Amino acid sequence: MSIPRFFCFKEDIKKEFITLKKEDRNHIVKSLRLGIGDAIDVSDRIDTIYKTKISSVSPKEISLEIIEKRKFSPKKIKITLFQSLLKGQRMDDLIKKTTELGVEEIIPVFTSRTIKKYNERGLKNKLARWKKISLEASMQSHRDKPSDVKNPIYFDNLIDTAEKFDIFILTWRGEKKRRISDIKFNMGISKIGYIIGPEGGFSPDEASLLISKGAISVSLGKNILRSETAAVAVMAILSDKLNF
């Protein structure tokens, strides 16, 4: 079995020791059933992986002794998924899989055809849940740096954001020809965004607006894909292309 990976913050590191709190402590002791002397890898989320051994366990925290440090290079290309909110399990599922495949961040989007079923409190709870799912999937897939799920935005606010990307991909059923493999990814690009619509797709207005702002529309083929399948498919294709 491979060595479990956890994430800490710089302030959790003091000299030769890293302290992990409640939730991680319980995960290590109760779920993984590890104890003194067992190995854990910890990423500081910035540029270093620490190889550690468990040195002590208290009811509220766990102390890890640093054995070795290894620098990692942050990814040169960062991929942001703009995802029309989906109901239930489907959102969870795509967060997990795109995280495993290397997405940098996921920004839920309300489009005109998004089925909105959240009040403010419901949405806050959902967001906390999604963040947890992306952190756990980051641990399980041994990412150097975890992915994150950001606050949901409205489509109108997306437009300005889209312009900040080197490449912004719009998966759209109105596009019949261009595939992702037709896009040229030049050296030097660093920010790629892609947006996945709701089950009913984007409205023609939304699609035209994005295209007028420089978004590249692509087809994912003749079959009708569910929204969460499209989200995972694009991330898989990009990760292969960009050697993630």
Place this chain on the structure above:
Amino acid sequence: MSIPRFFCFKEDIKKEFITLKKEDRNHIVKSLRLGIGDAIDVSDRIDTIYKTKISSVSPKEISLEIIEKRKFSPKKIKITLFQSLLKGQRMDDLIKKTTELGVEEIIPVFTSRTIKKYNERGLKNKLARWKKISLEASMQSHRDKPSDVKNPIYFDNLIDTAEKFDIFILTWRGEKKRRISDIKFNMGISKIGYIIGPEGGFSPDEASLLISKGAISVSLGKNILRSETAAVAVMAILSDKLNF
């Protein structure tokens, strides 16, 4: 909303009418709530899509009048997924998504590290369930021809099968360099197979044996992917590459 798609067999077509039985009949009447005059597309699974209108409904079947026929070209390249059996929902999930992405058939495989938890009867029930899932996903994604899930096989029996493919891809954590984008897909290939291991991966013996038989080992990147994510990712990459 797009017109719902169903699948029939040649024997269901009599002159200008197609008859669909119990399950499809109920799906159309009860779930989709369609009635006389509503449009349904039906594929004969071979080479023709029939545009039809509902002409009569009886308790046991539904009769559709053919309005128009359209030939489709069967895919030139067929992709078979050999999938180490996974527990629960995860198998269902990958069958759905790879079907949407155009997989031709899925063959469950028992590898040395597959967690086997089925008795003969349990496996028979599972297979029936998987076939149903692949058929439903084929309908929802409007495939011309449905995908199918075949009888599970043992890894030992896979070896001879693998040699019958033009390209056979082994996703393997032992491969550190070659990505799917490095594989040349020449004109004229018609059969591609790929195999996805269980959570613990293939044993070194299994991997060497497949490679000695001509399988091409590929890496899906540095992150550790769950088995079902890998299955979907490879299908997505191939469908983009081969213009599915």
